Amino acid sequence: MEQIKTNSPNEKLPFKVKLGYGLSGYCSFIAWTAFSYYGLYFFTDVVGISAAFAGAMISLGTLWDAITDPIVGSISDNIKSPKGRRRPLIIGVALPFFFIAVLLFTNWGFSETVSKVYFVIIVLLYYTAQTVLDISASALGSEMTLDYDERASLATYKNYFGLCATVAISPTLVLVAYFGGWFKNSDYGWSMTIALYMLVALLFIFILWRTTKGYERHRGDESSKFSPKDIAELLKTKPARIVMLIFGIAIFSNTINYAVQVYYYTNYIGLTEGQIATVTLVFGVVSVAMAWVTDRLMQGLSKKAAWVIAVGLEGIVLIVMVGMIIQPGASIGMVYALAILMSLGNAAVYQVPWAMIPDCVDVHELKTGKRIDGVVFGIVAFVQKASGAIGAALLGTILTFIGYSDAAVQSAETLSGLKNVYGFLVGGLYIIAVLIVFAYPLSKARHDRVVEAIQERASGKEVDASEFKDLF
Known part of the structure; x- marks a missing residue:
């Protein structure tokens, strides 16, 4: 054993x-x-x-x-x-x-x-x-x-x-x-x-x-049987609602972001397949390095601050550079700069919510007395995948709306549409996710108090629920 x-x-x-x-x-x-x-x-x-x-x-x-x-x-x-x-x-x-x-x-x-x-x-x-x-x-x-x-x-x-x-x-x-x-x-x-x-x-x-x-902190001998009521109770906790909302918006935006890049790079900028592959590789490699920067932001400041800085930067970069500065036929150097500046947000979009979810599990346990880590992660994963599926499904409609066709040369209206989708729509959604996270109530000190209260209750002490009304 x-x-x-x-x-x-x-x-x-x-x-x-x-x-x-x-x-x-x-x-x-x-x-x-x-x-x-x-x-x-x-x-x-x-x-x-x-x-x-x-x-x-x-x-x-x-x-x-x-x-x-x-x-x-x-x-x-x-x-x-x-x-x-x-x-x-x-x-x-x-x-x-x-x-x-x-x-x-x-x-x-x-x-x-x-x-x-x-x-x-x-x-x-x-x-x-x-x-x-x-x-x-x-x-x-x-x-x-x-x-x-x-x-x-x-x-x-x-x-x-x-x-x-x-x-x-x-x-x-x-x-x-x-x-x-x-x-x-x-x-x-x-x-x-x-x-x-x-x-x-x-x-x-x-x-x-x-x-x-x-x-594994739990042996699995606790009563953790799932019921639909658990979802309702989870949604009553403010941290979980906010995490699922910002994650869903960011994944929806990310899905369109990734998918529209190839259309934007090919038709608006005029990059070759080899150049696109190189830009994508640079974006991925720098994103790997940015994972550690995101970690420093989360531990040095807070998880909320890391989200605001990283995702906010990506949103601003897309709105300003793609929406206002970069013109058709821009140099590949400008595209590399865009990819590098977006990489911090690319790392944080997944990293920060997954770091917040365990804290939401603790809040749910404090409220209900049940610890259902697997169910909570499953519900958040459902939100993630549903948001991605909706984004993927809508992209085809968006491309049709802006007049995209398989023709070798796109119209000026279509090129403008690609710029607006990639710059203002995707960037704007990231900014919305940043604005929402300001309502996230869990800091390190607040979370430590939640864990302390759970342990106090486990030892038989009374816990005043009104102390945590901002979380429930």
């Missing part, structure tokens, strides 16, 4: 534990990033499935993913194991996740009808395995420490390796060509490339599992 540590509110985690936990970012993001970038292309150009069906299949998977997030969170909350609540799921899903991810990029040469059935099943299995790993790892981080700054540090390590996964997939097409030539079958190149990425993920999952041994 593993010895489960009981963490004090201000316990500092060893470096190797935080590093091992941070590897979950790569494990969760590597297959997801590869699928986000190349999934549709693989289905249409390699397998030969129609674009309409492939898009619908991915949308179905995203919907399934969002629905299963709270369910998986509830399951993980109620596992009763001497090895903890989250780690058995993490190690248990490792091998299935590896094989499913490889099968997701394997073309067996079936007929189109059989391929459609096969990939619908694999897509649903992939999103299920992805959810089990990501929700379990996220909830594990919430339980490893009660310390406000240590939670920010854990979120930083995870986000750092998640951003590294984005950089890691940059040579995908080169590796596909290499392995395809090796096997004299280009289709096998896809399977081998994803297998290579996932072998690294397997190793990282094992390291994560080993280094976090004994650091």
